[in-house]
Amino acid sequence: MDVAFSVNGREVVRDLEPQELLLDVLRDSLGLTGAKRSCDVQVCGACTVLVDGLPVSSCCYLAADAAGKEVTTIEGLAERPEFARLEEVFTRHAALQCGFCTPGMLLTVSALLEHGELAGEEAIKHGLAGNLCRCTGYRGILEAVAELAA
Amino acid sequence: MTSTVPETLTHVGRSHPRRDAREKLRGEAQFAGDLVVPRMLHGKVLRSPIAHGRIVSIDTSAALRVPGVVCVLTGADLHDIDPYYGHSIRDRPIIAIDKVRFHGEQVAAVAAETPAAAAAAVELIVVEYEELPVVSGVADATAPGAPLVTDRESRPGLFHGLGEMPARDGNVCYRYRIDRGELESVFARADIVVEDEYTFPSVYQYAMETHTVVAQVEGDEITLWAACQHPFLVRAEIADLFGVPVANVRIQVPYLGGGFGSKSYTKMEPLTVALARKAGRPVRIQNRVGESMVTTRRHNMTCRMRTAATADGRLLARDVECLFDTGAYADNGPRVVATAGDAAPGPYRWAAYRVDASCVYTNLAPAGSYRAFGATHLQWIGESQVDEVARRAGLDPLDVRRENLCAPGEEVRAGGKPLDADLVGDVEKVAARVGWGEPKRPLIGRGVSVGLLAAGAHPVSSAICRLEADGRVVVLVGTTEMGQGPRTAFAQIAAEEIGVDPDQVTVRGADTRFSPYDRSTGASRSTTIAGLAVQRAAADIRAQLESIAGTSDIGAGDHLALMRTHFGFAGGELIGRGEVAPIGTGSYAEGPVFWEVCVGAAEVEVDPETGFVTVLRTATAADVGRAINPQLVERQDEGATLQGIGNALFEEMVYEDGLLLNDTLLDYRIPTFEDLPGEMTCVIVENGDGPGPYGAKGCGEGALAAVPAAIVNALADAGVPMTELPLTPERVWRRIQDLKKEGTWQQ
Numbered sequence: 001m002d003v004a005f006s007v008n009g010r011e012v013v014r015d016l017e018p019q020e021l022l023l024d025v026l027r028d029s030l031g032l033t034g035a036k037r038s039c040d041v042q043v044c045g046a047c048t049v050l051v052d053g054l055p056v057s058s059c060c061y062l063a064a065d066a067a068g069k070e071v072t073t074i075e076g077l078a079e080r081p082e083f084a085r086l087e088e089v090f091t092r093h094a095a096l097q098c099g100f101c102t103p104g105m106l107l108t109v110s111a112l113l114e115h116g117e118l119a120g121e122e123a124i125k126h127g128l129a130g131n132l133c134r135c136t137g138y139r140g141i142l143e144a145v146a147e148l149a150a
Numbered sequence: 151m152t153s154t155v156p157e158t159l160t161h162v163g164r165s166h167p168r169r170d171a172r173e174k175l176r177g178e179a180q181f182a183g184d185l186v187v188p189r190m191l192h193g194k195v196l197r198s199p200i201a202h203g204r205i206v207s208i209d210t211s212a213a214l215r216v217p218g219v220v221c222v223l224t225g226a227d228l229h230d231i232d233p234y235y236g237h238s239i240r241d242r243p244i245i246a247i248d249k250v251r252f253h254g255e256q257v258a259a260v261a262a263e264t265p266a267a268a269a270a271a272v273e274l275i276v277v278e279y280e281e282l283p284v285v286s287g288v289a290d291a292t293a294p295g296a297p298l299v300t301d302r303e304s305r306p307g308l309f310h311g312l313g314e315m316p317a318r319d320g321n322v323c324y325r326y327r328i329d330r331g332e333l334e335s336v337f338a339r340a341d342i343v344v345e346d347e348y349t350f351p352s353v354y355q356y357a358m359e360t361h362t363v364v365a366q367v368e369g370d371e372i373t374l375w376a377a378c379q380h381p382f383l384v385r386a387e388i389a390d391l392f393g394v395p396v397a398n399v400r401i402q403v404p405y406l407g408g409g410f411g412s413k414s415y416t417k418m419e420p421l422t423v424a425l426a427r428k429a430g431r432p433v434r435i436q437n438r439v440g441e442s443m444v445t446t447r448r449h450n451m452t453c454r455m456r457t458a459a460t461a462d463g464r465l466l467a468r469d470v471e472c473l474f475d476t477g478a479y480a481d482n483g484p485r486v487v488a489t490a491g492d493a494a495p496g497p498y499r500w501a502a503y504r505v506d507a508s509c510v511y512t513n514l515a516p517a518g519s520y521r522a523f524g525a526t527h528l529q530w531i532g533e534s535q536v537d538e539v540a541r542r543a544g545l546d547p548l549d550v551r552r553e554n555l556c557a558p559g560e561e562v563r564a565g566g567k568p569l570d571a572d573l574v575g576d577v578e579k580v581a582a583r584v585g586w587g588e589p590k591r592p593l594i595g596r597g598v599s600v601g602l603l604a605a606g607a608h609p610v611s612s613a614i615c616r617l618e619a620d621g622r623v624v625v626l627v628g629t630t631e632m633g634q635g636p637r638t639a640f641a642q643i644a645a646e647e648i649g650v651d652p653d654q655v656t657v658r659g660a661d662t663r664f665s666p667y668d669r670s671t672g673a674s675r676s677t678t679i680a681g682l683a684v685q686r687a688a689a690d691i692r693a694q695l696e697s698i699a700g701t702s703d704i705g706a707g708d709h710l711a712l713m714r715t716h717f718g719f720a721g722g723e724l725i726g727r728g729e730v731a732p733i734g735t736g737s738y739a740e741g742p743v744f745w746e747v748c749v750g751a752a753e754v755e756v757d758p759e760t761g762f763v764t765v766l767r768t769a770t771a772a773d774v775g776r777a778i779n780p781q782l783v784e785r786q787d788e789g790a791t792l793q794g795i796g797n798a799l800f801e802e803m804v805y806e807d808g809l810l811l812n813d814t815l816l817d818y819r820i821p822t823f824e825d826l827p828g829e830m831t832c833v834i835v836e837n838g839d840g841p842g843p844y845g846a847k848g849c850g851e852g853a854l855a856a857v858p859a860a861i862v863n864a865l866a867d868a869g870v871p872m873t874e875l876p877l878t879p880e881r882v883w884r885r886i887q888d889l890k891k892e893g894t895w896q897q
Contacts, residue, residue, distance in 0.1 A: 024265075033184035034177020036407070038358045044813040046358055049522050074177030091171040094781045097632030097789065099174025100358040100407030106175065125823040132815075134356050134408050135633040136822050137788030139830055 005066040007032070008076025016063050023047045023058035026073060034074035038132075045131030046102035049073050055108045055130075074103035076109055078134040086110065086148065095144040096133030105131045109145055118149040161642045162844055165781035166652050169638045170405070170631065175203050179405045181563040182362035182377040190364065191220055193435035194268035196258040196275050197444070198250035201513040201808025202299075203279035203288070203718060205257065206232040211542075212274035213260060217357025218267030222275065223259045223425045233424075234302075237309040237385050237415045239323055239480040242516070244420040250279070251299055251478035252515050253809050254444030256421055261429040269646070271461060284808040288452055288473035299478055299511035308386055309415075311608065312484055323476065324484035326491035326510040331502025336467040337477060340458035344538045348455065348531045349874040351802035352475070353448035355520045356820050357632075359407020360442040360821050365422040370394045372423055374401045379413045379630050380670040381660045387416045388423060403660040406632035408856035410793070411519030412446050413632070414672045415482060440813035444515035447803060449474040449486055451527050457492075459537040463543035465536070465554045467502040469784065470494040472528070474517075476509045481518035483509040489524030489604050493855070497562050497573055497602045497745075498554045513808040519672065521790065522603055525748050525855035526797060528877065529601035533859040537597065537866060547863070548581050551600055558839070560600060562745065569802045570839050572845070573600055576771040580751040583769035583831045594766070597863025598751045605848050606743025607673035608732070612666040613683035615644055615726035617691050621709050623648060625657040625687070628668025629680045633789075635782040636676050638895055640684045642778055643843055647688035648695075650706045669741045674746050674848030677778060678840060679730050685843040686728030694724050700736050732839040744840055744847040747773035747885055750794075750856030752827075754864040758895075763865060765795055770853040775840025786850035787832035794857025796821040800876050869896045 007030060014029055015095045026032045028047065035058055035132045036046040042057040049058045050072040077083055086106055089095075096102045105128070112118045124145050133141065173179040184610055210222040225233075225247035236242045245256045258275050264267035283297045290296055306315035316324060337343060364375040372394060378384050381401040389396040406413060418435055426433040453472035459465050472490065476483030491507040520526075536554075540547040555573045556562055562569045577600050581587075584596050613627040625644050641655040648655075658665070661776045668680050670818060695703045698712045714720060733738045733876045749771040755764045770787045777783045800819050804811045832853075842846025862872060870885055890896040 021779070026285045027184075028265075030178075033180070036181070036359070037183065037436075038360065038407075039815040041814050041816050044358060074718045078176040087172065087175050090175055091167050094165070094168055094171075094785050096168070096171060096174050096633075097785065098358070098406060099170065099179045100181065102174050103177040125826060129822045129824045132358065132820060132822060134358055134410070134820065135789045136785060136792070137790070137792035137830065138821075138826050140785055142823070144827065 003064050003067045005068060006070045013062060015075060018064055020063045021059060022049070022061040022063045025063040026058060032073045032075050036100050036104065045104045045108065046101050048107045048131065050107055055111050074107060077107060082096055089144045089147050093140045093144040095136065095140040101131060101133045105133065105141065113148060120144055121146065124149065133144055155572040155670065159646055159844065161645045161652050162778050162809035165779055166638060166642050166738055166757040168635060169641055181359050182364065182375055182404050183359065183365060183405050185375050185404065187364050187432040188536050190432040190434055191261040191263060191429055192262050192265040192268045193422060193433045194272045195256050195441065196272045197441065198246065198255040198257050200279055200281055201253045201284045202282040203250050205246060206278040206280050207689060208258060209276040210258065213271035216267055216271040216274065218263035219271045220261045220431065226406050227428055228424065231391060231393060235416060235420055236484060237307040237383060237482055238484045240305040240307045241302065244424050249278040250514050251259055252444065254435065254441065254515055255478065259421060259425045261425050261433045274341060285514055285803065286808045288475045291330065291510045291512045292473065296321060296550065299513060308390060308507050309383055311487055322508045323511055324487055325482050326488045326507045328491060328503065328505040331500065333467055333469060333502040333504045336502045337458045340466050341461035342459040342539055342542050343456055344535045345456035346873050348453045350527050351875055352450035352453040352514065352805065353797055353801050354443045354803055354818055355410040355412035355448065355519060357408030357410055357412045360437040360439060361413065361418045361445050362436040363418045363422040364434045365426040367423060367427040370398050372399045374419055375412055376401055376403060376419055377406050378403060378419065380415055381631065381662050382628055382667055383670055384416050384419050385662045388419060392423060393421055400508045400663045403630050406630055409630065409632040410521045411523065411672060414519045414670065421618065434897060441816060443803065443813055444810065446518040447515055447893060448480055448523065449476060449483065449517040449527065450842045451475065452497035453531055455531050455535060458540060459539040459543065461543060463539060463545045463550045465498045465500065468495050470505045472507045474507065474509050475512050475514055476518040477512060477514040479516040480509065481516040482726055483517060486519065486523045490527050492563055492604050493525040493528045493601055494532065497556045497569060497600065499556060514666060514805060515810065521793065522748065522851040522854040525601050525603040528598055528858035529748055529855045530862045533599040533601065534862050534871065536865060537863045548577065548586060548587035548598060551577055555600060566740065567742055567745065570745055571773050572837060573749065575748065576747055576749040576773050576835055579833045579835065580769040580771050581748055583833065584751040584753040584767045590609060593868055594753065594755045595866065595868030596751070596753045597860045597867055598852060599673055599859030599863060601855050601859065601885060603746040603852055603855060605674045605746035606671050606678060606741065609676050609679050609730055609743045610667065610669045610732065611680040611683040611730045612667050612668065613680065613687040613728045615687040617648065617693050617724040619711065619713060619721050619723060621654065623650060623655040625655060625684055626665050627657065627680050627684055628660045629676045630660055630663040630671040634786060635779065636680065638782065639677055639778045640681060643681055644688040647685055648691050669723045676744065677846055678744060678842030678848045681843045681846065683728040683730045687726040690726030690728060691724050702734050722810045746848055746852045748852035748855035749773060750853060750860040752857065752860035752864045754861055754868060756865060756868045756870055756882060760884050761879035761886065763799060763877055763882060765861060767829040767834060768827045768857060769804040770856055773835040774847055775838055775842065775876055776836050776844040776846040776851045778832050778846055780834055783834055783849055784832040788830055789854045790853035791830055791852060791857050792821045792825065793856045795825055798858035798861040798875060798877055800878060804878050
């Protein structure tokens with residue numbers, strides 16, 4: 001079936017099987033490999049993208065459900081003017097190591113920042129608990145996000 | 151931060167921003183699963199649903215009829231090669247041959263045009279098994295008359311590295327023993343003897359990027375794009391397995407999405423090559439999380455330990471016996487066991503000690519490296535006994551350590567490198583950060599722990615620096631960038647030596663066709679050993695520039711003019727060479743390259759109604775000799791601290807009769823943001839006492855051994871001594887109920 005949706009501001013139409021996952025369509029069909037596959041069960045957050053501005057785990061999101069919606073991946077976020085500040089602050093705090101969780105983390109952070117849901121340390125810890133990072137111990141990310149939310 | 155190193159450096163010692171930050175933040179950094187090789191097929195592995203059995207038959211006919219399927223590989227396809235590998239013991243078939251020995255072992259592999267076709271085909275392979283008795287743990291495996299996990303003769307692997315290969319004894323594939331002093335007579339005259347049995351669980355490293363490999367076979371040329379930490383060791387094993395020259399195997403290592411030891415040595419590469427060889431086209435195999443869990447894991451272990459001391463808290467003797475469950479194939483088990491054996495006594499002045507550590511085959515998934523292996527297994531046990539000595543002697547645990555810890559220069563392993571760190575200074579620093587000696591409420595406890603990890607592995611690394619005609623520098627070195635930051639640290643080192651800005655230096659990833667030899671990325675060795683090779687290669691460039699100029703008084707602005715003078719045109723490049731080779735034989739017995747310090751402190755609170763343990767504060771000592779990049783050092787310790795919290799409090803692969811029950815992240819929990827301790831401090835200690843560049847020595851693993859031990863001691867200080875990890879609420883609650891029944895619950 002043909003499914004039309006928007007990815008990073010560009011309209012795309014793809015002939016999809018009903019069971020195809022958004023993560024696979026983004027990575028394999030559209031070549032947008034910033035979203036990563038890891039846990040496959042909506043726990044780790046490495047595959048996070050925004051659908052109509054809200055974070056979703058694209059490993060468990062049917063691509064067909066994106067019909068008529070706006071999908072934002074890290075590649076799209078990186079084109080936005082506000083990304084420069086995210087990049088500067090995350091770099092200064094060394095809030096990344098291997099980088100595998102980083103795109104998903106940034107998409108969650110950007111959405112929660114926009115909705116004012118990262119006020120204070122407890123809110124940050126709670127808001128980002130769905131994005132795992134095995135490398136950093138979270139401290140650098142916490143510092144970076146606290147600065148961004150201040 | 152304490153420093154005795156002169157501050158005469160320009161780029162080293164500064165927290166230079168990560169060179170890979172931009173690529174990684176923008177999602178442009180390429181990992182093995184992001185690469186598309188022309189004509190590439192997708193591989194999918196059929197894995198054993200049982201822990202031990204004979205393969206009676208495999209029917210692939212229905213799978214082969216799935217549209218898009220190119221081939222199915224089984225053990226029968228490997229008749230033309232010696233299909234067994236393993237760097238320590240050559241015991242593992244590329245794919246199951248006749249038998250399966252663990253739940254999840256590879257039985258067949260499909261190559262297809264799409265992942266969906268491969269997945270559909272795997273479901274259609276019909277395998278008939280005849281089940282065999284399951285050896286489900288070390289107790290089973292070492293019982294008289296236990297079934298044998300393998301009846302094959304033990305053959306040493308290419309990188310055994312532990313002296314003469316002992317014969318397999320039943321299910322025991324390796325044994326590490328130390329016997330020093332008159333143990334029994336010392337125990338006989340001791341005032342205090344602490345003795346208990348302990349259990350350490352099987353743990354999953356969870357590198358977020360699962361094992362991923364793309365392989366291509368063209369004639370006798372084999373090319374791999376692999377998420378691997380040790381490309382040069384993998385290259386040798388692949389060449390050996392498939393009978394091609396080492397130089398014909400090319401391994402390119404993209405960014406790794408975490409390693410932590412799980413991608414050390416050879417993992418999914420042989421199977422991917424075998425499948426690509428049969429398919430005649432490139433193939434990618436990308437594990438799912440449940441598959442990576444059974445590709446390698448941290449050894450579970452049981453241990454019996456006793457410690458003898460005088461009434462006034464002088465440590466006398468220690469006796470350690472432990473059984474490591476290495477699963478169906480040895481993987482890095484022998485090295486893990488030897489390292490654990492070295493960590494077992496702890497860095498104290500003993501009159502006598504005995505260690506007997508065994509590496510045992512069972513029908514569990516193979517176990518290998520995970521950050522701070524061996525030390526993490528034993529430090530919490532030994533250190534809890536030191537604290538118990540302190541309690542019985544009525545002394546402050548910190549004072550017992552002040553009295554008994556080895557001093558710099560003292561022997562910590564017979565014939566090995568003397569202690570190269572100030573452990574008393576380190577533990578005092580971390581204790582202060584968790585409020586040691588300050589008043590505390592009931593149910594709060596504080597603990598410290600001290601240990602050593604034999605670090606550096608085999609000290610062979612080399613590097614090449616190229617000063618290009620535009621004045622920029624390229625560093626070729628075999629180190630894998632898996633998050634720990636070598637591309638940044640090496641750029642700083644090269645910049646320091648040559649006299650350019652670190653942003654003018656590019657450090658390339660490992661490609662065995664072009665990168666000079668590097669033994670491995672692991673054992674906290676890269677900054678120390680590969681970093682020293684980079685320093686020497688860069689110093690070589692500097693020497694050439696000074697020779698051309700006839701003076702040492704040159705700046706970065708002079709480089710281009712000097713090169714034009716030298717080459718007579720606007721081209722050419724200066725090539726610098728740096729090598730590190732062992733001093734002595736480089737053998738394990740003479741090592742280690744350095745002792746990595748494992749020192750930490752913790753403050754915890756226990757809820758007696760639920761058994762829930764909250765980590766309030768942690769502190770770790772990064773005793774790094776010289777911090778090339780202090781911010782990256784701190785980040786290493788912080789990451790290891792959170793992994794230590796996970797290992798201590800809740801991480802456990804749960805097995806029942808050889809079957810893994812929690813093979814997804816839904817029921818195998820790793821630390822989230824909400825597990826961050828209230829305060830997490832890393833104390834960087836710089837005494838310039840490392841063998842690496844500028845007196846540096848490695849870090850990043852020690853905290854993972856130190857933190858669980860400090861948490862265990864803190865919980866005992868809060869009233870709940872534990873002998874089994876992880877410290878789940880249920881276990882802690884049950885222990886409290888037992889203490890109440892005994893009348894020893896103190897709160």
